Amino acid sequence: MLDLLAQTGLNAVYAASYISLVAVGLVLIFGVMGVINFAHGELFMAGAYAIVALYAELHLPFFVAVAIGLLFVGCLGLLMEKALFRPLKDNPLGGLVASIGFLMILQALAVMGFGVRMVHIPPVTQEVIVFTEKVRLPVARLYVIIAAIVLLSALWYFLKRTKFGWALRASAQDPEAAALQGISITMTARIAMFIGAGLAGIAGALTAPLVSVNPHMGHSVIVTAFIVIIVGGVGSLEGAIVASVAYALVHTFVTTFYDGVLADIVGLSLMLVVLIVKPTGLFGSADRA
Amino acid sequence: MISKIVKSGLTRRTFLKSTAVTAMSAGLPAASLAAGNTIRIGFLAPLTGAVAAWGKPGLDGCQIWAERVNAAGGIKLGDGSYDVEFVSYDNEYDPAKARTGATKLIREDGVSFIMMLGGDTWPGVQPVADKTGMLFSTLLPSDLSPDTNTLIAPAEVHPIYNVTGVEWLAENKPELKTAVMCAQDDALGLPSVATYLAAFEAAGIEMLDAPLLFDPATTDFAPVVTRLISKSPDIVCLDTCYSDYVHPIAEQLFQQGFTGQIISCTADFYDQMIAKTSEEFMEGFVFQFPDFDDPALNGDNINFTDPNGFYEAFNTRHPGQWGAVSWEYASIMDLWKAAAEKAGSASPDAVAAAMKEGKGKHAFGDADWWGTELFGIDNALVGDWPVVAIESGKARIKDFRSIPDWYAKHGDLLIKHMQAYDQMWNQRS
Numbered sequence: 001m002l003d004l005l006a007q008t009g010l011n012a013v014y015a016a017s018y019i020s021l022v023a024v025g026l027v028l029i030f031g032v033m034g035v036i037n038f039a040h041g042e043l044f045m046a047g048a049y050a051i052v053a054l055y056a057e058l059h060l061p062f063f064v065a066v067a068i069g070l071l072f073v074g075c076l077g078l079l080m081e082k083a084l085f086r087p088l089k090d091n092p093l094g095g096l097v098a099s100i101g102f103l104m105i106l107q108a109l110a111v112m113g114f115g116v117r118m119v120h121i122p123p124v125t126q127e128v129i130v131f132t133e134k135v136r137l138p139v140a141r142l143y144v145i146i147a148a149i150v151l152l153s154a155l156w157y158f159l160k161r162t163k164f165g166w167a168l169r170a171s172a173q174d175p176e177a178a179a180l181q182g183i184s185i186t187m188t189a190r191i192a193m194f195i196g197a198g199l200a201g202i203a204g205a206l207t208a209p210l211v212s213v214n215p216h217m218g219h220s221v222i223v224t225a226f227i228v229i230i231v232g233g234v235g236s237l238e239g240a241i242v243a244s245v246a247y248a249l250v251h252t253f254v255t256t257f258y259d260g261v262l263a264d265i266v267g268l269s270l271m272l273v274v275l276i277v278k279p280t281g282l283f284g285s286a287d288r289a
Numbered sequence: 290m291i292s293k294i295v296k297s298g299l300t301r302r303t304f305l306k307s308t309a310v311t312a313m314s315a316g317l318p319a320a321s322l323a324a325g326n327t328i329r330i331g332f333l334a335p336l337t338g339a340v341a342a343w344g345k346p347g348l349d350g351c352q353i354w355a356e357r358v359n360a361a362g363g364i365k366l367g368d369g370s371y372d373v374e375f376v377s378y379d380n381e382y383d384p385a386k387a388r389t390g391a392t393k394l395i396r397e398d399g400v401s402f403i404m405m406l407g408g409d410t411w412p413g414v415q416p417v418a419d420k421t422g423m424l425f426s427t428l429l430p431s432d433l434s435p436d437t438n439t440l441i442a443p444a445e446v447h448p449i450y451n452v453t454g455v456e457w458l459a460e461n462k463p464e465l466k467t468a469v470m471c472a473q474d475d476a477l478g479l480p481s482v483a484t485y486l487a488a489f490e491a492a493g494i495e496m497l498d499a500p501l502l503f504d505p506a507t508t509d510f511a512p513v514v515t516r517l518i519s520k521s522p523d524i525v526c527l528d529t530c531y532s533d534y535v536h537p538i539a540e541q542l543f544q545q546g547f548t549g550q551i552i553s554c555t556a557d558f559y560d561q562m563i564a565k566t567s568e569e570f571m572e573g574f575v576f577q578f579p580d581f582d583d584p585a586l587n588g589d590n591i592n593f594t595d596p597n598g599f600y601e602a603f604n605t606r607h608p609g610q611w612g613a614v615s616w617e618y619a620s621i622m623d624l625w626k627a628a629a630e631k632a633g634s635a636s637p638d639a640v641a642a643a644m645k646e647g648k649g650k651h652a653f654g655d656a657d658w659w660g661t662e663l664f665g666i667d668n669a670l671v672g673d674w675p676v677v678a679i680e681s682g683k684a685r686i687k688d689f690r691s692i693p694d695w696y697a698k699h700g701d702l703l704i705k706h707m708q709a710y711d712q713m714w715n716q717r718s
Binding site: 004007008011012014015111117118120122123126128130133134136138141210211212214215216217219220221223251252253255256257259260261263264 | 337338341342345474501502503504506507508509511512513515516518519532533534536537540543544545546558561564565567610
């Protein structure tokens with residue numbers, strides 16, 4: 001039983017890692033720009049397809065492909081900011097609708113470029129860390145865990161300890177006051193989009209060899225990310241991380257000890273309970289909600 | 290844009306006239322095809338999305354079949370020979386889109402027969418079938434019921450043939466005593482769960498746990514696999530999981546240290562699974578769908594024309610894309626062609642009547658129309674089915690097993706488990 005608990009715990013840590021990367025990116029974009037980016041799951045998908053193109057087809061080293069994938073998806077974020085969100089910033093629903101359109105475009109491009117079927121990606125490594133006979137951590141999963149810890153720590157440092165980070169937070173709290181202090185709202189929006197999209201992209205890139213890469217893989221990711229940011233509090237980075245861990249723990253343990261269908265129901269119930277008890281989410285504030 | 294064209298010297302009248310002519314000429318090819326010596330067959334299956342692996346390779350196989358038949362003189366009916374043309378519609382495994390597609394194929398394309406994957410999409414199409422009397426085929430006989438008079442399941446009796454794999458395992462590897470199973474919670478997964486449960490019970494193999502169902506949207510299978518192997522089973526059964534699930538589950542089984550027997554309905558693109566695990570890990574993986582270059586398919590019992598040549602042509606055109614359904618829709622067309630030529634007509638009623646006269650020429654041997662007990666109607670063609678195992682990285686047919694023989698001995702178990710999962714024809718909604 002201890003082995004089962006330990007293995008399930010490791011599975012949950014992995015799940016929390018990639019979910020938090022996606023959810024934090026989504027929260028950052030919403031926090032700074034006030035836009036609900038429905039295409040965030042497809043940015044995750046774009047990161048995965050970057051690995052297909054660069055690692056599986058062009059045979060670049062995996063981590064080089066991941067780095068290029070991060071930059072590529074970050075640039076997709078910049079494109080979205082300039083082409084979609086900035087022109088529609090005065091339209092409350094404009095950004096949301098435009099992101100849904102962009103989602104469909106990205107899916108169609110993936111179909112045109114790589115076909116409709118699951119794409120095969122060679123394993124990055126088949127090494128497994130064996131704790132006991134029944135407690136194992138594949139090294140490819142460890143990469144995702146390490147990346148989440150490093151990137152989210154770096155993001156925390158960036159936001160709390162650097163001038164750009166302060167500018168970003170100021171823009172998120174009160175854009176008009178920030179602008180009066182000489183902060184470029186356009187620049188902070190670009191930074192937020194690049195980082196937010198890049199986080200989704202790197203999550204997709206790192207997990208690509210571990211999942212089925214297909215043009216529709218963003219659906220389940222975005223649903224999970226929305227549950228997480230609602231539970232954590234819309235606009236709260238800390239909330240997104242805590243909620244990612246909570247959701248991953250609940251979902252993984254319920255799947256292992258009951259079944260996967262019940263796990264989805266429990267995950268959604270968790271969101272409903274939080275909405276009833278604390279409508280702003282665990283770490284959200286009333287004005288942001 | 291239009292104002293720019295007008296400014297360039299083109300008058301509005303000329304513009305409208307040329308547009309009308311273009312529109313009319315665009316419609317001409319379709320009209321001429323419908324009127325010429327061509328029979329159109331509808332292909333209504335998922336060509337995109339998670340289930341596309343059970344649609345798109347089938348369409349690719351049908352195109353090869355059509356070229357071969359047309360080159361050999363086409364289909365010979367009472368009033369002459371006809372070429373065959375497939376008209377496809379991507380239903381994305383969505384019932385509403387399937388209904389739209391069926392309507393379009395019948396009304397606009399004038400097809401004579403429609404092949405489907407079935408499953409979740411059939412309920413969307415059934416009202417169209419009832420209204421038009423069009424003959425449909427499904428790969429999933431669990432779609433059949435007494436109300437589906439114009440629906441036939443002539444290629445595979447999914448999931449009933451899965452019993453043959455378990456029966457073969459029990460006879461050839463008697464040391465395997467315990468099993469666990471996982472499946473996606475949908476119209477494909479659940480009847481297959483009931484079938485495997487019956488097969489394991491009939492074989493005296495103990496289920497260590499209730500089947501673990503997962504949401505079809507699942508992407509991370511580590512928790513599923515952790516649960517599956519927690520009780521150290523001899524056999525892990527992957528049910529009728531889609532290839533998007535079979536691959537990551539097999540990879541997780543490998544990474545979490547499972548070394549026992551794996552059985553699955555399908556193992557599409559198994560070469561990729563071997564690449565992600567190892568040849569040793571995949572050795573002995575049992576499933577139900579052969580590669581058609583298998584020497585065992587050259588026997589006299591096989592009713593599929595030149596299976597090895599068909600496989601070669603498919604792999605030349607679509608390298609690495611061969612899957613469970615690559616041959617199935619084509620084999621349905623063999624049956625349809627034989628029936629149409631026998632009836633001398635492509636009309637749905639005449640073909641259906643001719644098809645059900647006597648034994649059917651199923652790809653894996655002569656077979657009987659069967660199914661009243663399970664489906665409420667004898668519209669499934671049932672006979673032998675191959676058991677396939679991976680040996681040294683290559684799928685090889687190990688045996689052909691009789692489904693009716695198994696059912697004669699253990700049919701009560703199958704009905705019991707089908708009822709428990711609400712999968713009998715009178716229980717399905």
